[in-house]
Structure formats: structure tokens, C-alpha cells
Amino acid sequence: MRRPDVVVVLADDMGFSDLGCYGGEIRTPHIDRLGRDGVRFSAFYNTARCSPSRASLLTGLHPHQTGIGILTNGDSPRGYPGTLNDRCVTAAEVLRESGYATCLAGKWHLASEMTEPNDAWPTRRGFDRFFGTLTGCGSYYDPGTLTRGEADASAEARDPGFFYTDAIAQEAVEFVEHQAATAPDQPLFLYMAFTAPHWPLHAPEPDVAALDGVFDDGWDALRERRMKRLVDEGVLPAGTALSDRDPTQPAWADVDEQGWQVRRMQTYAAQVERMDSGVGRVVEALRAAGRLDDAVIVVLSDNGASPEDLPKGELESFRQRTDILPARTRDGRALRVGNEPAIAPGPEDTYASYGRAWANLSNTPFRFYKRWVHEGGIAAPFLVHWPAGRLAGGSIVDLPVQLVDVLPTLLDCVGVDHPETCRGRPVLPLEGRSFLPALREEHLDPVPLYWEHTGNAAVRVGRWKLVREYPGPWELYDLEVDRTELVDLAAEHPDLVAELADRWRRWADRVGVIPWDTTLALYAERGLGDEEAAG
Known part of the structure; x- marks a missing residue:
């Protein structure tokens, strides 16, 4: 009997409430159907940043253990190597060894060396088939580091109709169809x-125009409406407080250039909708192949919404990042880089982001963003669809879980053990645990959860969360009554703060967290600042 197929769909920089089934006004019918027919989590957590989340998702380890503590900057020996090490084993390696056909369609971002194939490339870490990018982001019309297998695939983007989101979906569909035609009895793992919707804001004009009017009322009104829908969907309980608008951002009524601001959010939303369409194509391919019912499909995001402005740093320095920023468009036009009303995002010759205020909407109801380990940086949509898996379809699970738990759960679903060795070397045991019982409405007690990224740190034990924003003091929140982290109770519970801080320190020592001060000093010696250290 064939093992279940496994499909993992990872969005990039998508906020907690962007999906329709998590309260968003963005139209995501295909993902919504998976979520509402399957199981959604209300307290699923990522690691707050792109590469660390991908490392943790694929290995079941904390990112620091895999060599990916920040991003893919190579900072050995004092800092993180920035490349996937040989102490971990990926989901693709485990599943391929168990007879699965494996495919990665899309972004890797787990190797510091992106020009020469090496042991941290997806083709060397368990993926039979790879089409995508090795770098962290880039143009949707002409993405840098586009690779097929281990060969440069940039020529494929010369097609005037090329759009990266569509190309990822097409590769995934072709993989499913190929397996169904040539190896119907072999299970597949598709990542x-x-x-x-990571910047730049790129979308075909009809996609943007189709969203006319959706965001015209601005971020204040839309945050309130999302909050109501989150409660109506059952994702958050009635009485959950909506955090105030980010204090650095103006009220919508006071915004100049409202039309341009709306255009930014429409383009972002168009990116999410295009991704949803791609997911729908893959679901239909699985259905046509008779494989949908016994496919474990997971959808999630790698971190909270991004407040990042463009260009990052000085414009001329930013233009040197040729892996993410083309010098010119494919037809020779100069790129217009930056967030200013003269640049209406969407076309190939623009390179912009949607800004902090819209990211605050995407993360409704939480404070903070990508890179922080407050709820706005780490709380993510997470859903599982598996009709043949005896899941509690239509349910919402409140158990707090995090990325290290995903691989153990997937292996539990398909009946595969995690190995003790890989490539002739011992590998670290899984840090997480299977939450399959929770997907079937069986009781699981919560366990402590831990985070660290660029000095920002947190631990959650049951209802209590201890968190700090580097270099500030510890804050303490009772998430059972204050999920949006509005009332700091640290001064009222000093003993609990000390106990949780000690737990965090012991965890950090065990998994190899490098103090952020050490990394900052390393970059200062190179004449570089905090932003360069953070990647």
C-alpha cells in the first residue's frame, strides 16, 4: 500500500491574518477550502525570519543547530556558517530514503555559496528534482539565481510571459503529473x-486592477474588520484585544497620497492571490491523479509580515545585490527602486515594498513584525488537509506548537522513522514532537517553546510568554487572556521572570545560540553595521 503523499506550501513574509480563512479580505479560495475542510491552528509559531524558518521546517531542529542562525551570511568561525550543515537531515533526505520521489519548486535560501553546487544545495540534500532560486528574494519577472537541478536556468525567464509564482506552480503541477503517469505507486514529497508575497511588489496589472476598491478604506478600518473576522472564524476567541495601530504610523485619515498607498496594498494582495491560484492548480492535479484524499497538505508562512523599506541601505550599495536586484529589465529599462509615490508598484521596472502600516494590517491583531519574536513576528497561519487521515475536519487547534514540530508530525503521518545517521554521519535527534494527536482532537499537553533571532528572544511555557526586544529587558505576558501582548506583567511576577529566563538561557546554550553582541562586534570589526549583521 502506497504511503501518503506530502505537500508543504510555504509563503514568504505573509502575515498572520492575510488568508481569508484567517480573517483577511484577500481572496484565497483554494487555501481557504483546504483550511476550512482541514485543521487550522491558532497558535502556530515560526522562527521570525526566512532562512531560519526554512531550516527548522525541513529538519525538525532549532535553526541555530543547523548552521542557519540569522540568514546565509558566512560568518564562521565566530559566527554562524550561514549554510545547512551535516549535523541535520532534511525531510527530503528522510523521505527519499523511504521510497519517496522528492521535488522542490521555489526558494531554497539555505546555502551561503550560490554559484557553485555544494553539499548545502537542495539536489545534495534529498531533492530529486529542483527548480527555483537559491537566494532570498528577487524580481518575479527575472529572478536571480534561477536554477534547474544544478544548472543555470536564467534563460527560462527570457520568455515574456514568465512570472515566478506561476513558474513555481507549473513545476509542481508537472511533478505531480509526471509521478502519476510514470510511478503511480510511488509516494511523493513536494515542497x-x-x-x-515578499518584496518587490510585482504583479500583472489585471491582477492589481481586480482588487480595486478592496483597500480604499485604509488600514485602520481594515484592521478592525479583520479582528472581527478572526473571531467569527473561530481563530481567536471573543474578547481578544486588537493592538493599537503602530505608533510610528499615521491614522489613515491623515495619510497623504492615499491612492498610492492603496496601490501598494493591492499589489501585495495580488501576489497572495496569484500564489493561491497556484496552490489551486496543484490541488487539482492531485485530484485528477486520484491522490488528493491521501495527501498530507500543509500551508504556512515563514515569518510575520515585513515592515522593511526599500532600498535597504544606500541605493547604490543595494544595487550591488545582483542576486536579488537585476541591473535592468529584460527589455533594457532601468529599474526604479524605492517606496515613493512616483513609483506605482507592480510592473517589472519597479522595485518597492508595501511598508510598515500595511504590514501592521497583515499581522492583525498583533504588534511587531518579521525579525521580532513578539507575536507579530512569529505567529503564523498553519493548516493541514488530509481527508484520509482521520483529522478533525473543520476544527481549530489552540495548542501552541512551532516549526520543530512539523517534521516529526509529517513523519508520524506517513509512518517513517527519523534516522540516527545520514550520509555516513550521525545527525541530531528531532527537537520537536508529533502533534498528529491534536489534529485528531486528542489531548496533548503543551511543552515549552523557545526562540532567538538577532538578539530578540522568547520562551513560552503554557499560558506564560517571556519575551524581549534586543537590547531591552524581559517582558512577561499571560497569553491566555492577553494574546496581543498589551499588558506586561514582569514587574508583578519577578520570580517567574527569573525562572523562565533561566530556562531560556539553558536552551540557548544547548542549541548553540551565538550572542547577538558577538555578531555585532564581528561586523563592527569589518566596518559594517547592525543591518549588515542582520543580513
Whole structure:
């Protein structure tokens, strides 16, 4: 009997409430159907940043253990190597050894060396088939580091109709169809790692125009409506407080250039909708092949929404990042880089982001963003669809879980053990545990959860979360009554703060967290600042 297929869909920089089934006004019918027919989580957590989340998702380890503590900067020996090490084993390696056909369509971003094939490339870490990008982001019309197998695939983007989100979906569909035609009895593992909706804001004009009017009322009104829908969907309980608008951002009524601001959010939303369409194509391919019912499909995001402005740093320095920023468009036009009303995002010759205020909408109801380990940086949509898996379809699970738990759960679903060795070397045991019982409405007690990224740190034990924003003091929140982290109770519970801080320190030592001060000092010696250290 064939083992279940496994499909993991990862969005890039998508906020907690962007999907329709998580309260968003963005139209995501295909993902919504998977979520509402399957199981959604209300307290699923990523690691707050792109590469660390991908490393943790694929290995079941904390990112620091895999060599990916920040991004893919190579900072050995004092800092993180920035490349996937040989102490971990990926989901693709485990599943391929168990007879699965494996495919990555989309973004990798787990290797510091992106020009010469090496042991940290997907083709060397368990993927039979790879089409995608090795770098962290880039143009949707002409993405840098586009690779097929281990060969440069940039020529494929010369097709005037090329759009990266569509190309990822097409590769995934072709993989499913190929397996159904040539190896119907072999299970498949498909990892769809979209770059959408990470900046730059790129979308075909009809997609943007189709969203006319959706965001015209602005971020204040839309945050309130999302909050109501989150409660109506059952994702958050009635009485959950909506955090105030980011204090650095103006009220919508006071915004100049409202039309341009709306255009930014429409383009972002168009990116999410295009991704949803791609997911729908893959679901239909699985259905046509008779494989949908016994496919474990997971959809999630790698971190909270991004407040990042463009260009990052000085414009001329930013233009040197040729892996993410083309010098010119495919037809020779100069790129217009930056967030200013003269640049209406969407076309190939623009390179912009949607800004902090819209990211605050995407993360409704939470504070903070990507890179922070407050809820806005790490709380993610997470859903599982598996009709043949005896899941509690239509349910919402409140158990707090995090990325290290995903691989153990997938292996539990398909009946595969995690190995003790790989490539002739011992590998670290899984840090997480299977939450399959929770998907079937069976009780699981919560376990402590831990985070660290660029000095920002947190631990959650049951209802209590201890968190700090580097270099500030610890804050303490009772998430059972204050999910949006509005009332800091640290001063009222000093003993609990000390106990949780000690737990965090012992965890950090065990998994190899390098103090952020050490990394900052390393970059200062190179004449570089905090932003360069953070990647």
C-alpha cells in the first residue's frame, strides 16, 4: 500500500491574518477550502525570519543547530556558517530514503555559496528534482539565481510571459503529473516554497486592477474588520484585544497620497492571490491523479509580515545585490527602486515594498513584525488537509506548537522513522514532537517553546510568554487572556521572570545560540553595521 503523499506550501513574509480563512479580505479560495475542510491552528509559531524558518521546517531542529542562525551570511568561525550543515537531515533526505520521489519548486535560501553546487544545495540534500532560486528574494519577472537541478536556468525567464509564482506552480503541477503517469505507486514529497508575497511588489496589472476598491478604506478600518473576522472564524476567541495601530504610523485619515498607498496594498494582495491560484492548480492535479484524499497538505508562512523599506541601505550599495536586484529589465529599462509615490508598484521596472502600516494590517491583531519574536513576528497561519487521515475536519487547534514540530508530525503521518545517521554521519535527534494527536482532537499537553533571532528572544511555557526586544529587558505576558501582548506583567511576577529566563538561557546554550553582541562586534570589526549583521 502506497504511503501518503506530502505537500508543504510555504509563503514568504505573509502575515498572520492575510488568508481569508484567517480573517483577511484577500481572496484565497483554494487555501481557504483546504483550511476550512482541514485543521487550522491558532497558535502556530515560526522562527521570525526566512532562512531560519526554512531550516527548522525541513529538519525538525532549532535553526541555530543547523548552521542557519540569522540568514546565509558566512560568518564562521565566530559566527554562524550561514549554510545547512551535516549535523541535520532534511525531510527530503528522510523521505527519499523511504521510497519517496522528492521535488522542490521555489526558494531554497539555505546555502551561503550560490554559484557553485555544494553539499548545502537542495539536489545534495534529498531533492530529486529542483527548480527555483537559491537566494532570498528577487524580481518575479527575472529572478536571480534561477536554477534547474544544478544548472543555470536564467534563460527560462527570457520568455515574456514568465512570472515566478506561476513558474513555481507549473513545476509542481508537472511533478505531480509526471509521478502519476510514470510511478503511480510511488509516494511523493513536494515542497512548494513561494517567494510571494515578499518584496518587490510585482504583479500583472489585471491582477492589481481586480482588487480595486478592496483597500480604499485604509488600514485602520481594515484592521478592525479583520479582528472581527478572526473571531467569527473561530481563530481567536471573543474578547481578544486588537493592538493599537503602530505608533510610528499615521491614522489613515491623515495619510497623504492615499491612492498610492492603496496601490501598494493591492499589489501585495495580488501576489497572495496569484500564489493561491497556484496552490489551486496543484490541488487539482492531485485530484485528477486520484491522490488528493491521501495527501498530507500543509500551508504556512515563514515569518510575520515585513515592515522593511526599500532600498535597504544606500541605493547604490543595494544595487550591488545582483542576486536579488537585476541591473535592468529584460527589455533594457532601468529599474526604479524605492517606496515613493512616483513609483506605482507592480510592473517589472519597479522595485518597492508595501511598508510598515500595511504590514501592521497583515499581522492583525498583533504588534511587531518579521525579525521580532513578539507575536507579530512569529505567529503564523498553519493548516493541514488530509481527508484520509482521520483529522478533525473543520476544527481549530489552540495548542501552541512551532516549526520543530512539523517534521516529526509529517513523519508520524506517513509512518517513517527519523534516522540516527545520514550520509555516513550521525545527525541530531528531532527537537520537536508529533502533534498528529491534536489534529485528531486528542489531548496533548503543551511543552515549552523557545526562540532567538538577532538578539530578540522568547520562551513560552503554557499560558506564560517571556519575551524581549534586543537590547531591552524581559517582558512577561499571560497569553491566555492577553494574546496581543498589551499588558506586561514582569514587574508583578519577578520570580517567574527569573525562572523562565533561566530556562531560556539553558536552551540557548544547548542549541548553540551565538550572542547577538558577538555578531555585532564581528561586523563592527569589518566596518559594517547592525543591518549588515542582520543580513
